[in-house]
Amino acid sequence: MSVSSPAVLGIAVPSPLRRLFDYRPAGAPPEGGWQPGLRVRVPFGPRRVVGVVVECRDDSDLPLARLKPIEDRLDDAPLPADWLWLCRFTARYYQHAPGDTLHQALPALLRQGRALEARTRERWRVTEAGAGEMPESLGRAPRQAELLTMLRQHPHGMLAQAILAQSFTRPQLQALERKGLVARREEPRTGPADAGGPLLAEPVLPLNREQATALAALHEGLDAYHPCLLHGVTGSGKTEVYLQLIEAVVGRGRQALVLVPEIGLTPQTLARFKRRFRVPVVALHSGLTDHERLDAWEAAASGRAPIVIGTRSAIFTPLAAPGAIIVDEEHDGSFKQQEGLRYHARDLAVARAHHHGIPLVLGSATPSLETLHRAQSGDYRHLRLTQRASRHAPARLELVDLRGRTRRGGLIPPVLEAVEETLAAGHQVLVFINRRGFAPTLSCHACGWLAECDHCDARLTLHRQPPLLACHHCDQRRALPDACPDCGSADLRPLGSGTERTEETLAERFPDVPVHRIDRDSTRRRDALEQTLTEVRRGEPCLLVGTQMLAKGHHLPHVTLVVVVNADAGLYASDFRALEHSAQLLEQVAGRAGRAAHPGRVLVQTMHADDPHLRLLSARGYDALAEQLLEERRVAALPPFRFLALLRLEGAQEAAVTELGGRAAEALREHLKARELDVDCLGPVPAPMERRQNRYHLQLMLGAGKRSRLHEAGAWLAAWLEAEPAARRVRWSLDIDPQTLA
Numbered sequence: 001m002s003v004s005s006p007a008v009l010g011i012a013v014p015s016p017l018r019r020l021f022d023y024r025p026a027g028a029p030p031e032g033g034w035q036p037g038l039r040v041r042v043p044f045g046p047r048r049v050v051g052v053v054v055e056c057r058d059d060s061d062l063p064l065a066r067l068k069p070i071e072d073r074l075d076d077a078p079l080p081a082d083w084l085w086l087c088r089f090t091a092r093y094y095q096h097a098p099g100d101t102l103h104q105a106l107p108a109l110l111r112q113g114r115a116l117e118a119r120t121r122e123r124w125r126v127t128e129a130g131a132g133e134m135p136e137s138l139g140r141a142p143r144q145a146e147l148l149t150m151l152r153q154h155p156h157g158m159l160a161q162a163i164l165a166q167s168f169t170r171p172q173l174q175a176l177e178r179k180g181l182v183a184r185r186e187e188p189r190t191g192p193a194d195a196g197g198p199l200l201a202e203p204v205l206p207l208n209r210e211q212a213t214a215l216a217a218l219h220e221g222l223d224a225y226h227p228c229l230l231h232g233v234t235g236s237g238k239t240e241v242y243l244q245l246i247e248a249v250v251g252r253g254r255q256a257l258v259l260v261p262e263i264g265l266t267p268q269t270l271a272r273f274k275r276r277f278r279v280p281v282v283a284l285h286s287g288l289t290d291h292e293r294l295d296a297w298e299a300a301a302s303g304r305a306p307i308v309i310g311t312r313s314a315i316f317t318p319l320a321a322p323g324a325i326i327v328d329e330e331h332d333g334s335f336k337q338q339e340g341l342r343y344h345a346r347d348l349a350v351a352r353a354h355h356h357g358i359p360l361v362l363g364s365a366t367p368s369l370e371t372l373h374r375a376q377s378g379d380y381r382h383l384r385l386t387q388r389a390s391r392h393a394p395a396r397l398e399l400v401d402l403r404g405r406t407r408r409g410g411l412i413p414p415v416l417e418a419v420e421e422t423l424a425a426g427h428q429v430l431v432f433i434n435r436r437g438f439a440p441t442l443s444c445h446a447c448g449w450l451a452e453c454d455h456c457d458a459r460l461t462l463h464r465q466p467p468l469l470a471c472h473h474c475d476q477r478r479a480l481p482d483a484c485p486d487c488g489s490a491d492l493r494p495l496g497s498g499t500e501r502t503e504e505t506l507a508e509r510f511p512d513v514p515v516h517r518i519d520r521d522s523t524r525r526r527d528a529l530e531q532t533l534t535e536v537r538r539g540e541p542c543l544l545v546g547t548q549m550l551a552k553g554h555h556l557p558h559v560t561l562v563v564v565v566n567a568d569a570g571l572y573a574s575d576f577r578a579l580e581h582s583a584q585l586l587e588q589v590a591g592r593a594g595r596a597a598h599p600g601r602v603l604v605q606t607m608h609a610d611d612p613h614l615r616l617l618s619a620r621g622y623d624a625l626a627e628q629l630l631e632e633r634r635v636a637a638l639p640p641f642r643f644l645a646l647l648r649l650e651g652a653q654e655a656a657v658t659e660l661g662g663r664a665a666e667a668l669r670e671h672l673k674a675r676e677l678d679v680d681c682l683g684p685v686p687a688p689m690e691r692r693q694n695r696y697h698l699q700l701m702l703g704a705g706k707r708s709r710l711h712e713a714g715a716w717l718a719a720w721l722e723a724e725p726a727a728r729r730v731r732w733s734l735d736i737d738p739q740t741l742a
């Protein structure tokens with residue numbers, strides 16, 4: 001077989017430009033010939049950069065003689081093909097520069113040109129001779145004898161580090177090695193390959209009927225793309241189903257990739273997976289050092305790690321033998337990257353599972369409307385778990401009307417009394433502060449009036465600079481009223497403020513009870529959250545005050561009262577997804593209460609106790625509200641019934657941004673008309689916070705009933721902007737399937 005030797009290498013280099021750069025191959029080709037996935041060093045402008053070969057061709061848009069040769073080839077074998085496929089898919093789908101996409105999807109050390117190799121560690125174990133009778137020669141070397149005795153107690157051997165930590169020395173080890181009594185071996189740091197033997201380190205839980213049905217459904221399709229929504233209330237045993245699916249996948253020599261939300265990958269979660277299996281489980285999250293990340297990547301790429309668990313970016317982990325992808329809490333916002341390469345890891349998981357032809361599990365107690373819609377329309381199999389393993393029904397939300405009540409630290413007297421009673425009964429209380437929706441609307445504190453648009457079914461957004469109310473759907477603008485148009489009260493306030501002093505107030509009112517504050521500030525130290533939670537799990541009465549971080553994943557069996565300080569900021573933000581996200585959050589918070597022997601209560605304070613959405617959520621739960629929201633989205637032609645893309649423009653000069661936005665919109669509209677593309681283009685309109693860090697923000701929204709049309713329009717728009725000189729002075733980005741319109 002002749003090894004291909006192309007004339008041109010199309011290379012992805014780190015650049016914001018949406019194209020490959022052509023170079024000539026130079027130096028000896030690798031054994032397998034030039035192939036996509038090989039890293040090279042190339043001259044790029046004044047710099048030398050690491051790039052990845054993406055195409056091997058014989059032609060170029062430039063004359064071949066003008067192409068520069070590559071400087072260096074860094075790999076003998078290409079980077080994993082599944083990884084390269086996903087990167088190319090991602091760049092295409094999100095209309096992002098291929099070079100930047102590949103670079104973001106690589107561990108830093110590979111980006112810098114390091115070899116794809118795992119670091120090793122040293123393991124020592126006794127040989128057959130060493131396991132026999134204690135040799136007499138060791139009578140004069142008591143430390144060596146002790147060392148040998150210790151190693152004999154570890155049939156799987158001991159790591160050098162652990163041996164030296166027992167104050168044995170390297171010369172002692174080497175002396176035993178020379179006598180043939182012990183042997184050393186290098187192994188990857190992420191753990192040795194599976195040595196065979198039983199897969200499980202602990203027995204599985206016998207499944208209840210619903211779990212068994214779900215697992216059986218998943219078992220049906222282990223060799224095919226088989227997308228499922230595992231829709232189960234908090235505590236219904238979704239994780240146990242994942243674990244048993246993974247057992248089947250790994251048992252067939254395949255790998256499982258598990259994605260969890262950023263705040264979901266706690267040491268607790270990881271421990272649960274590690275406890276179950278005897279094979280290596282590698283974790284990929286933001287806390288890893290560059291070396292640890294490369295080790296984990298290598299373990300996954302080589303297939304040595306059968307189980308890979310990680311946050312958003314772990315979707316780009318190569319797998320030697322992909323067997324299943326699981327996305328836990330699939331509705332979680334952290335799966336969407338909100339800057340640069342704006343990918344959604346859940347959606348990429350769908351594409352990847354489809355490409356590999358393997359099962360996909362999207363798990364949630366509160367599925368996103370996108371996923372729910374696809375389950376209802378038959379694209380995904382809809383598997384339900386309605387029973388909690390502990391057999392306690394999840395707590396209902398009780399709405400507490402805030403109108404006209406005096407608050408202390410955001411809490412009204414009957415709620416404070418409920419807190420007091422709960423603590424007196426020896427239980428724990430969780431006080432949840434909803435910080436979402438920081439660009440809130442304006443509301444009357446006396447009667448609950450909300451600033452609404454006259455032309456749209458939407459709330460006006462409060463702008464601070466300059467102060468005004470604006471609708472982001474039709475661009476209506478209004479001056480701030482001096483008084484409430486309904487009741488005349490001058491007490492108008494932005495929704496969502498005034499909760500900061502909650503912790504202080506509670507500490508004053510309940511001086512004998514510890515108050516734990518859990519938010520990003522108080523848990524910046526890596527293990528601070530775990531420490532607090534360990535203390536809380538001991539079960540002494542206490543108050544937990546926290547934000548989103550408390551809403552997910554943590555089992556808090558002694559909490560029997562949950563208080564939501566203010567449900568409203570999220571309910572009335574101008575973003576069309578705000579209500580969905582708010583409801584998910586409330587339901588997740590409610591899921592914390594009453595997990596153990598005591599039934600829970602969830603008190604939700606609101607200025608809008610008669611809001612129909614909130615009442616539906618409270619009376620019939622998330623699923624019923626989701627039905628209603630889906631119907632509303634259908635009528636309004638919003639996702640998941642329509643596909644959106646958002647062009648964001650920002651710059652220091654308002655005039656330059658406005659001018660470019662206007663021209664881009666005009667050019668796009670002309671193109672759409674000429675091509676008869678069924679895509680609409682709304683705007684340009686100012687972004688919800690139009691001035692941020694003294695920069696002016698503008699946006700243009702594209703909507704289409706067909707995804708392919710939207711992509712065609714998006715690609716055209718990106719190309720237009722890249723070719724437009726004025727666009728160099730303005731920062732712009734395209735967000736496909738935006739999660740927020742901010």
Ligand code: ADP
Nearest residue numbers: 205206207208233234235236237238239240389
């Ligand atoms: P979820 O992931 O849906 O929130 P988990 O899998 O964490 O639920 O299960 C909640 C609790 O119920 C855990 O303590 C788990 O050990 C327990 N559990 C799950 N399935 C079973 C089962 N079949 N039998 C007994 N206990 C179970």
Ligand code: ZN
Nearest residue numbers: 444447484487
């Ligand atoms: Zn009023």
Ligand code: ZN
Nearest residue numbers: 453456471474
């Ligand atoms: Zn409007």
